[in-house]
Amino acid sequence: DGGITQSPKYLFRKEGQNVTLSCEQNLNHDAMYWYRQDPGQGLRLIYYSQIVNDFQKGDIAEGYSVSREKKESFPLTVTSAQKNPTAFYLCASRISGTGLWGEQYFGPGTRLTVT
């Protein structure tokens, strides 16, 4: 079955520690995205990548970093510089080409709690 996997589902960290969230897709999609969702707010874009070895900052990139060394993988690192890291993190990918570009496929998400 094709899809997007994120691991782990729940993650707990102490303040001051960096943590890396995994995102893998086998849909052969070129574009991948990272969002965070906080209660009562819409999804906010952290970083996105339209092609391997290239990525761009989204609306709230401060305190986060990404890499895109392989088409299938787009890991997100939450650094200690991120002031409010506790959130629900969602990874998504998008079908290539201009048709149906609005359909983003989401992974199941990682709930990060930092104390």
Next chain:
Amino acid sequence: RKEVEQDPGPFNVPEGATVAFNCTYSNSASQSFFWYRQDCRKEPKLLMSVYSSGNEDGRFTAQLNRASQYISLLIRDSKLSDSATYLCVVDSASNDYKLSFGAGTTVTVRA
């Protein structure tokens, strides 16, 4: 002003009822509009795209009003399984296929 605004609800309706809600968007250059569904503590999934002429998918009808910059979703003959949060999603009118998500409208269908 937020790019996409939605009434958070919740809309509590009995089974079989019709429920409708809107969302407004701020960027008049946006061209593509979508409704996503998100179940509690799950990931969003595309419910339907919204076309200029309006479109229907089974019990779901979406409408677009460009002049007033809002889109609507109507659910007929509500089922218990329709209970979810419905996210209004609009393209950011940039060249990089970014989307702007509303915070969602929660619908609860009761037996």
